[in-house]
Amino acid sequence: MNDFKLVVRNLLGSRSRFALTLVGITLGITSLVVMMSLGAGLRAQIDKQAADLGANLIVTPKGWCAYEQVKVLSGTQLPDAIPAEDLAAIEQLEGIRVLPYLTVGSAIDNEPVPVTGIRMDETVASKRWSLAEGEVPQAEEALEVLAGAAVADSFGLAVGDALTLRGATFTVAGVLEAAGTGDDGVLFIPLAAAQKVYETDGRISFAAVQVDDLDAVDLAAQRITDAANVAVVSDRQLLASVLSVVNTVSTTLRIIAAVAVLTAAFGIVNTMLMATFERRREIGIMKSIGSSNARIFRTFMAEAATYGVVGGLIGLAVGTGVSRLLTPLIAQNEFTAFVGGARVDAVPPLADMALILGGAVVVATLAGVYPAWRAARLTPVEAISYE
């Protein structure tokens, strides 16, 4: 009997034990795939959101933490803390274009919805939005809404529909095409109308600044902080700040998944040790008819590696399917809403999948080292005499 057939026979000799051990490694790999998909999905969405913001600099109130910087990208409610005078002073500076945002909120059918006051034409042009229907509100204080694709779809909003925001009746003037970003879930209203209805006395939440001369971004940031009592972060700093939080979350998720894989590895050790114990007589007979220690060792290692290959492949398939199902469910808070709010590629890249499979094989093989060594060092007399 060749080695391959021997390995298959040994593994399938106890099918229930084979299946149960396989379930362990499969679950570990599944959880690793799901966690890596979520982490990668979050990072990809944040990159996209940051690019979509179209700003070289973000002007914020002083003292914002990373949590509020995340909110800049997700369009959720932020304090109206930059006064009108500061905004006016910034807009006086040459060589920059300023897009102010006032992020507030409301509700439709008792479901909270984000609302953002913007300068309509400038923002639509800057973000390169397309209209699915209707038109962009024109008047500065028009009680009109430009609805994101997802929020319009969720609540069945169409042009001409009436909405009550802060007690004022707004009319849906237009619905945007899906952008694949957090903007899809937002109701946009003219900035002046938002400031009036939400009684912010001309204040805004933050401003996105585009700098004409990309070599002078740092100088522009300095000029802004000299002109107004605000903080300025570059788009790269904002991204780094947000990603540092995401990376911490992602790393934590991977550690949890790695623990699951390690647990499965110990399951393999246990299974292989039991197999060594149960097959003493068989090992003894193999040695007495001339099998070398190396062959015994190889056989057991191959069995362990097979758990890694089969469990890894099944885990990859199941993990991909589970991450597709779980992603929308997990997006229940502002931070992970990126993932649920837009299409996320839940299939890990091929390179990552190869890495996961390779890792599974390595872990399973390493788990088999000790049992294989124990099996190989049995003497024929010891093995056969055991009853």
Place this chain on the structure above:
Amino acid sequence: MRVTLPAARGRRFAPFIALSALALSLSVLAGCAGGASADDAIGVNALTADPQAFSGEIAVVGVVQDVSADSSAITLIDLTEYETCGLTPCGGAGILPLFLPTSGTPAPSGALYEGSLPALEDQVVVTGTIRSAESGLYFDVERVDRGSATLMTKQR
């Protein structure tokens, strides 16, 4: 060669199946215990952004930021704000004042309550309705829950 009859084979698996079913049931129960109502509730920031937009009875989840000296009122802050920034929120945080007197001057709704106030930093789910009074809008509380326990209800 040992021959195992089908019935005997099934009996061999019975303990495993029973154990798996028990483990699964416990997992489901553990997952369902607590947190389910908080997941359905509205956040404090979302409510305070536009309280008039909410109608009928709603559930609001928040963390107790303050308890009044005479123990007749509490304020709630948003759960996510609390988890990120503690009792002093980063910014943009609405606070939700709740009037819960058990005796003496009633709440704006005219109600008195029975039970005990939640403690500072307790995560609670408050069920009630947004109503208007002369002084403005207020949250007319029906019930205050902490986890699976009901802490306060209106006196009937």
